[in-house]
Amino acid sequence: MARDKYICQACLAAGRYTAADEVDHIVPRAEGGTDSENNLQAICRPCHDVKTRAEIARGANRSHPRRGEKLNADAGAQTLGGGSKV
Template sequence: MTRWGVWQQQEGSDTQHGYGWQWRKLRARILRRDNYLCQECLKAGRTSAATEVDHIKPKAQSGDDREENLQGICKACHRLKTVVSC
Protein backbone atom coordinates (compact mmCIF):
# COMPACT_ATOMS: atom_id res chain seq x y z
CA MET A 1 0.00 0.00 0.00
CA THR A 2 1.22 3.50 -0.77
CA ARG A 3 2.01 6.05 1.93
CA TRP A 4 -1.08 8.02 0.85
CA GLY A 5 -3.22 4.90 1.28
CA VAL A 6 -1.81 4.31 4.76
CA TRP A 7 -2.47 7.96 5.65
CA GLN A 8 -6.07 7.72 4.44
CA GLN A 9 -6.73 4.57 6.47
CA GLN A 10 -5.58 6.14 9.73
CA GLU A 11 -8.30 7.19 12.12
CA GLY A 12 -9.31 10.82 12.17
CA SER A 13 -11.71 13.31 10.70
CA ASP A 14 -11.98 14.36 7.05
CA THR A 15 -10.33 17.65 8.02
CA GLN A 16 -7.40 15.77 9.55
CA HIS A 17 -7.07 13.88 6.27
CA GLY A 18 -6.81 17.10 4.25
CA TYR A 19 -10.49 17.42 3.28
CA GLY A 20 -11.56 20.50 5.23
CA TRP A 21 -13.66 23.49 4.20
CA GLN A 22 -11.43 24.35 1.22
CA TRP A 23 -11.93 20.85 -0.18
CA ARG A 24 -15.70 21.04 0.41
CA LYS A 25 -15.86 24.33 -1.54
CA LEU A 26 -13.77 22.87 -4.37
CA ARG A 27 -15.87 19.68 -4.36
CA ALA A 28 -19.08 21.69 -4.75
CA ARG A 29 -17.52 23.69 -7.62
CA ILE A 30 -16.47 20.50 -9.46
CA LEU A 31 -19.90 18.89 -9.07
CA ARG A 32 -21.56 22.05 -10.46
CA ARG A 33 -19.04 22.23 -13.32
CA ASP A 34 -19.81 18.62 -14.26
CA ASN A 35 -23.58 19.19 -13.99
CA TYR A 36 -23.75 16.63 -11.16
CA LEU A 37 -23.15 13.85 -13.72
CA CYS A 38 -20.64 11.02 -13.43
CA GLN A 39 -17.95 11.69 -15.99
CA GLU A 40 -16.88 8.03 -16.17
CA CYS A 41 -20.47 6.93 -16.93
CA LEU A 42 -20.79 9.63 -19.60
CA LYS A 43 -17.66 8.27 -21.32
CA ALA A 44 -19.37 4.85 -21.40
CA GLY A 45 -22.63 6.28 -22.79
CA ARG A 46 -24.54 6.07 -19.50
CA THR A 47 -26.04 8.77 -17.31
CA SER A 48 -25.56 8.61 -13.54
CA ALA A 49 -25.61 11.20 -10.79
CA ALA A 50 -22.20 12.23 -9.52
CA THR A 51 -22.13 12.07 -5.73
CA GLU A 52 -18.37 12.19 -5.25
CA VAL A 53 -15.36 14.02 -6.63
CA ASP A 54 -12.48 11.90 -7.90
CA HIS A 55 -8.82 12.64 -8.52
CA ILE A 56 -8.24 11.57 -12.13
CA LYS A 57 -4.56 11.03 -11.33
CA PRO A 58 -4.61 9.79 -7.72
CA LYS A 59 -2.73 11.69 -5.05
CA ALA A 60 -0.85 8.46 -4.33
CA GLN A 61 0.58 8.77 -7.86
CA SER A 62 1.55 12.44 -7.45
CA GLY A 63 -1.85 13.80 -8.50
CA ASP A 64 -3.07 17.06 -7.01
CA ASP A 65 -6.21 19.07 -6.30
CA ARG A 66 -6.12 21.19 -9.46
CA GLU A 67 -9.55 21.42 -11.11
CA GLU A 68 -8.15 19.76 -14.26
CA ASN A 69 -7.36 16.67 -12.16
CA LEU A 70 -10.83 16.41 -10.60
CA GLN A 71 -14.10 14.99 -11.91
CA GLY A 72 -17.60 14.30 -10.68
CA ILE A 73 -18.13 10.57 -10.31
CA CYS A 74 -20.79 8.18 -9.02
CA LYS A 75 -20.18 5.97 -6.00
CA ALA A 76 -20.02 2.76 -8.10
CA CYS A 77 -17.42 4.16 -10.52
CA HIS A 78 -15.40 5.63 -7.66
CA ARG A 79 -15.38 2.30 -5.83
CA LEU A 80 -14.36 0.46 -9.01
CA LYS A 81 -11.62 2.97 -9.79
CA THR A 82 -10.29 2.89 -6.23
CA VAL A 83 -10.12 -0.91 -6.14
CA VAL A 84 -8.41 -1.08 -9.54
CA SER A 85 -5.75 1.51 -8.61
CA CYS A 86 -4.86 -0.03 -5.21
Protein backbone atom coordinates in the same frame (compact mmCIF):
# COMPACT_ATOMS: atom_id res chain seq x y z
CA MET B 1 -19.23 18.91 -9.40
CA ALA B 2 -21.09 21.85 -10.90
CA ARG B 3 -18.57 21.99 -13.76
CA ASP B 4 -19.48 18.38 -14.64
CA LYS B 5 -23.21 19.18 -14.21
CA TYR B 6 -23.41 16.62 -11.36
CA ILE B 7 -23.09 13.79 -13.90
CA CYS B 8 -20.69 10.89 -13.33
CA GLN B 9 -17.92 11.41 -15.86
CA ALA B 10 -17.01 7.70 -15.98
CA CYS B 11 -20.61 6.77 -16.79
CA LEU B 12 -20.86 9.59 -19.32
CA ALA B 13 -17.76 8.24 -21.11
CA ALA B 14 -19.59 4.89 -21.37
CA GLY B 15 -22.74 6.53 -22.75
CA ARG B 16 -24.74 6.46 -19.50
CA TYR B 17 -26.18 9.35 -17.52
CA THR B 18 -25.83 8.79 -13.79
CA ALA B 19 -25.99 11.33 -11.00
CA ALA B 20 -22.62 11.92 -9.38
CA ASP B 21 -22.40 11.98 -5.62
CA GLU B 22 -18.62 12.15 -5.11
CA VAL B 23 -15.56 13.99 -6.37
CA ASP B 24 -12.61 11.95 -7.63
CA HIS B 25 -8.98 12.70 -8.37
CA ILE B 26 -8.49 11.74 -12.02
CA VAL B 27 -4.80 11.08 -11.33
CA PRO B 28 -4.66 9.83 -7.72
CA ARG B 29 -2.63 11.88 -5.30
CA ALA B 30 -0.63 8.73 -4.49
CA GLU B 31 0.39 8.65 -8.17
CA GLY B 32 1.39 12.31 -8.33
CA GLY B 33 -2.01 13.92 -8.93
CA THR B 34 -2.93 17.26 -7.41
CA ASP B 35 -6.01 18.86 -5.88
CA SER B 36 -6.31 21.28 -8.80
CA GLU B 37 -9.74 21.54 -10.40
CA ASN B 38 -8.52 20.08 -13.71
CA ASN B 39 -7.59 16.86 -11.84
CA LEU B 40 -11.03 16.47 -10.22
CA GLN B 41 -14.16 14.93 -11.68
CA ALA B 42 -17.71 14.19 -10.59
CA ILE B 43 -18.25 10.45 -10.17
CA CYS B 44 -20.90 8.07 -8.80
CA ARG B 45 -20.16 5.74 -5.90
CA PRO B 46 -20.10 2.49 -7.98
CA CYS B 47 -17.66 3.96 -10.51
CA HIS B 48 -15.54 5.42 -7.72
CA ASP B 49 -15.37 2.03 -6.00
CA VAL B 50 -14.25 0.32 -9.24
CA LYS B 51 -11.63 3.01 -9.90
CA THR B 52 -10.35 2.85 -6.33
CA ARG B 53 -9.94 -0.96 -6.50
CA ALA B 54 -7.94 -0.60 -9.73
CA GLU B 55 -5.74 2.06 -8.12
CA ILE B 56 -5.14 -0.16 -5.09
CA ALA B 57 -4.16 -3.04 -7.37
CA ARG B 58 -1.70 -0.80 -9.24
CA GLY B 59 -0.24 0.29 -5.91
CA ALA B 60 0.15 -3.33 -4.79
CA ASN B 61 1.93 -4.15 -8.05
CA ARG B 62 4.32 -1.23 -7.52
CA SER B 63 5.05 -2.46 -4.00
CA HIS B 64 5.79 -5.97 -5.28
CA PRO B 65 7.65 -5.62 -8.58
CA ARG B 66 7.25 -9.27 -9.59
CA ARG B 67 3.44 -9.15 -9.48
CA GLY B 68 1.86 -8.76 -12.85
CA GLU B 69 4.96 -9.85 -14.75
CA LYS B 70 4.41 -12.32 -17.53
CA LEU B 71 6.49 -15.46 -17.51
CA ASN B 72 9.47 -15.26 -19.82
CA ALA B 73 8.78 -17.69 -22.67
CA ASP B 74 12.51 -18.37 -23.03
CA ALA B 75 12.73 -19.52 -19.41
CA GLY B 76 10.70 -22.65 -20.10
CA ALA B 77 7.71 -23.98 -18.20
CA GLN B 78 7.72 -23.88 -14.45
CA THR B 79 7.04 -27.04 -12.51
CA LEU B 80 5.14 -27.66 -9.31
CA GLY B 81 6.39 -29.81 -6.43
CA GLY B 82 5.40 -33.09 -8.16
CA GLY B 83 7.11 -32.16 -11.38
CA SER B 84 3.86 -31.30 -13.19
CA LYS B 85 4.26 -28.60 -15.79
CA VAL B 86 2.18 -25.49 -15.32
